[in-house]
Amino acid sequence: MFRRAAAFLVLAWLFGFLWFAIALPGPLGDRETDAVIVLTGSKGRIEHALEVLEQGKAERLLVSGVDPEVKPGEFAAQFGVSQRMLECCVTLGYQAYDTRSNAIEAAAWVTEKKAKSVRLVTADWHMRRAVLELSHALPNDVKLERDAVPSRPSFGALFLEYHKLLARFALNLWDRYA
Template sequence: MFRRTAAFVVLVWFFGFVWFAVTLPGPMAGALKSDAIIVLTGSKGRIEHALEVLEKGAAPRLFVSGVDPEVRPVEFAAEFKVPARTMACCVDLGFEAYDTRSNGVETARWVERHKVRTIRLVTADWHMRRAELELLRELPEGVEVRRDAVRSRPSFSALFLEYHKLLWRLASNLWEQWSP
């Protein structure tokens, strides 16, 4: 009985990992508009993509969560070639988040302050599922999250680690729901 149960658990884990690695979320199709774009700092291409989407008019505002506290807005603007006018009207930088979980908290505060109802979440494809999960935990009820994943080429080890972080987060959520 124990061997069958262990074999079943290993098979579920294995096929779950294969599903996770093979079906990474992709970029948002179409020109669907949102109230705001939320981008989580991290791997290359995320901020660039979010700024491109902002420039195309997909949303009136952009919030960058997890900016290093030592980065000044003028440095951010220079690095990503953001015009001063765009920085002033449309780009907000968040300096409090240091991981995906705190990205959710920081973003939720910003969303509440700006009364946002629909967000376009920009992050790496391998990171999207857990990032969305963390956001949904913290966001006010009724806020719609739309995935806009930046394609990447994650290593096996990055996928392996992220899969386990996602499993841990899902298990934690279940525990919180079932515990008294």
């Protein structure tokens, strides 16, 4: 009996990991939202979020997890953002240092801005856990759209992120039923 249960768990873990690694989320497309939230990290995330904003697919942008040493002018220069765009539409979030604190920072910003639909921009391999964290923190009436930036994650990055996702899922279950 123990062997069968152990074999089942190993197979469930293996097939879960294969699904996680092969079926990575993709870009959202042309759908419009009230706001965009981008989580800092791998290359292409901020550039994609700014492109969404410039194309008018959203009215405002939160860049969550900005290094406290980065000044708005430096950010604008690095990413080619006009002063007008920076002042009207871009918020640099300096409070977050991990995915969970990204969700807390983003939820506070969404509530303040009264956004009802949000496009989340992050790397494809990071999207599932980011959505889990953010959907846990956001008000229930906010629609969350996934806009994954395609990447080429290493096996190690996928392996680690899969286990982080499992751990967060387990913690959510524990919080719900404990």
